[in-house]
Amino acid sequence: MSGAPREALRAAAQLALAGLAAAVLLAGTWALTRERIAESEHRAQREALQIVLPAALHDNDPIADAVSVRAPGWLGQPESTVRRARRGDAPVALVLDATAPDGYGGPIRLLIAIDQGGRVLGVRVTAHAETPGLGDDIEAGRSDWITRFTGRALGDPEPARWRVQREGGEFAQFAGATLTPRAVVAAVRRALQFVAEHGDAVRGAEAGATLSFNDAPADPPPAR
Incomplete structure (x- = not known):
């Protein structure tokens, strides 16, 4: 083989190796980033669990006593973890992973604790991409807005008022x-x-x- 074709083949091989190395580097970076994001979300959920479910209310390990729930129509994501809090054999509360899929910046991941009587023990945001200075007031560290769900139930307020105030509801908007x-x-x-x-x-x-639950909730009637 003459010199020119040989050089062309060598250049092509070097280019292919460089491309392969870049692809491997990108794949490794993506995997590492994905693991860190997942780890950060899990840490946020563990910390939020301690806030929304006071330890004094139960004597079991809710993380070990958990089930997986496929109820996207209710909880906004393909599969959710529901942790069960108990005192002795008596159920005390459920702590649900849920997603608000229609946030301004994308899905908003939530941890919601609901007691045996159907009242909210607490809600915390575990991940979101809302606009800093506007939508991020859903974070407990930014405002007390998220704490205002505590103690609420389906009849408190009435169904038509489970909306923001601008739409005739009970809850403030930003x-x-x-x-x-x-x-x-x-x-x-x-x-x-x-x-x-x-x-x-x-x-x-x-x-x-x-x-698995394939049904979905009905929207409340409009507020008058």
């Missing part, structure tokens, strides 16, 4: 940002509806079981 609080209010309401409808099945399942 200046310049209505979509974010609207999405969170709706997600909390759906979680309460899910527990009211399917809570007994979730409480009675074996730890580690996977339950």
Whole structure:
């Protein structure tokens, strides 16, 4: 083979090797970043669990006593973890992973604790991409807005008022940002509806079981 074709082949081989090395580097970076993001989300969920579910209320390990739930129509994501809190053999609360899929910046991931009487023990945001200075007031570290769900139930307020104030509801919106609080209010309401409808099945399942619910909640009537 003459010199020119040989050099061309060598250059092509070097280019292919460089491309392969770049692809491997990108794949490694992506995998590392994905692991760090997942680890950060898990840490946020563990910290939020300690906040929304006071330790004094239960004597079991809710993380070990958990089930998987496939109920996207209710909880906004393909599969959710529901942790069961108990005192002795008596159920105390359910702590649900849920997603508000219609946030302004994308899905808003939530941890929602609901007691045996159907009242909210606490809600915390575990991940979101809302606009800094506007939609991020859903974070407990930014404002007390998310704490205002504590003690609420499906009848408190009445169904038509499970909306932001601009739409005739009970819950405040943020200046310049209505979509974010609207999405969170709706997600909390759906979680309460899910527990009211399917809570007994979730409480009675074996730890580690996977339950599927293919129905979905009805929207509340418009506020007058």
